[in-house]
Amino acid sequence: MTPPEPAPRVVIADDQELVRTGFRLILTVRGVDVVGEASDGVEAVAAVRELRPDVALLDIRMPQMDGLEAARRIIAQSPDCRVIMLTTFDLDHYVYAALAAGASGFLLKDVTPEHLVAAVRLVNTGDALLSPSITRRLVERFAAPDSGSVTQGVRGATVPATHRDLVALTPRELEVLTLMGHGLSNAELARELTLSEATVKTHVTRIFTKLSLRDRAQAVVLAYETGLVAPGSSADRRDRLPHAP
Numbered sequence: 001m002t003p004p005e006p007a008p009r010v011v012i013a014d015d016q017e018l019v020r021t022g023f024r025l026i027l028t029v030r031g032v033d034v035v036g037e038a039s040d041g042v043e044a045v046a047a048v049r050e051l052r053p054d055v056a057l058l059d060i061r062m063p064q065m066d067g068l069e070a071a072r073r074i075i076a077q078s079p080d081c082r083v084i085m086l087t088t089f090d091l092d093h094y095v096y097a098a099l100a101a102g103a104s105g106f107l108l109k110d111v112t113p114e115h116l117v118a119a120v121r122l123v124n125t126g127d128a129l130l131s132p133s134i135t136r137r138l139v140e141r142f143a144a145p146d147s148g149s150v151t152q153g154v155r156g157a158t159v160p161a162t163h164r165d166l167v168a169l170t171p172r173e174l175e176v177l178t179l180m181g182h183g184l185s186n187a188e189l190a191r192e193l194t195l196s197e198a199t200v201k202t203h204v205t206r207i208f209t210k211l212s213l214r215d216r217a218q219a220v221v222l223a224y225e226t227g228l229v230a231p232g233s234s235a236d237r238r239d240r241l242p243h244a245p
Contacts, residue, residue, distance in 0.1 A: 008124040011036040011051060013044035013070065014059040014086060019109065023057065026113045032120055041065025045073045048081055054124045057107075059086045060098070068098050075102040082123040100221045102214055123215075166226060168210045174228075176203045180216065181223025 010032055014020050017039070024034045036051045038044040042064045048056050056074055060067040071083045085098045085106040098106065104123040107116065166174060172193075179189055186204065190197045204216070213219050223229045 005121075007031050007033045008055050008120050009033045009035045009051070009053040010055045010057060010120060011038065011044065011047045011053040012057045013038040013041070013047070013062065013067070014057075015039050015062045016059075019059070019086075023116065026116055027120065030113070030117045032117060039063075041067060041070035044070045045077070048074045048078050052078065053081060055082045055084060055120050057084050057086055057120075058103075068101065071098055071103050072101045084119060084123060096221070099217045100225070102218065104215050105217055166211075166228075169207065173203055173207050173210070176200065177207050177219060177223055178228045180204070180219050181229035183220075 010027060012020050012023050012034060014023075020037050020039075024037065027034050035053055036047040038047045040062045041058075044056065044058055044062070044067075045065070047053075056071075058067040058070055058074075062070070067085055071085065074081055074083055083098075083103040085103050086109055087106050088109060105119070107119055111119070166177075169177065175193070176189060179192060184192060186197050186200045189195070189200045193200070195203075204219075207213065207219065208215070211219075211222065213222065
């Protein structure tokens with residue numbers, strides 16, 4: 001019998017105590033270990049450094065240091081810690097930059113208890129929280145047209161684009177990356193390319209390794225930043241896709 005996976009260890013960072021308390025109760029009741037809390041970005045970075053959690057839940061808008069800068073520092077100092085941003089979809093323009101910085105996804109503040117727990121457990125396995133289609137919509141909304149060099153952030157700030165050498169990819173891997181950028185899941189990739197899901201997963205894993213990507217969210221961002229996918233395009237526009245033999 002396979003032993004159960006150990007409970008994820010989580011740090012929650014939000015300047016609203018009520019939000020932190022609610023999330024902590026939801027997670028602990030369902031077997032997730034909340035090892036620390038923080039009320040601002042500075043405290044969040046310090047808590048992750050000291051407590052070494054598996055997952056950090058970060059509010060984007062916090063005093064002292066916002067969630068985006070906190071995410072960057074946490075990912076730099078603790079690369080094994082997965083970051084989930086807490087946000088409001090229509091208002092926070094930091095989401096794209098957070099994904100580009102290495103966050104594994106985002107949650108709305110009004111997330112259901114079931115979704116919150118599932119999200120924490122999902123990113124703890126090394127996957128991205130967002131479905132590819134949601135990630136694609138975020139990238140299309142916030143990516144600048146010339147995002148191959150820089151991406152426009154909030155209030156005129158810029159975020160350096162992620163640069164990767166795509167020459168390392170095989171034609172098939174390049175096709176898989178492009179389709180991921182268009183929002184296709186592994187199951188959809190398998191149907192599109194007439195491959196087994198196991199083969200698709202192998203291609204995806206190799207892409208992550210060759211391009212030093214943390215997860216699927218970063219792969220989608222990279223597909224836009226390198227011009228493989230253009231904002232506003234869709235998976236149905238087959239003329240944009242490179243085709244492997």
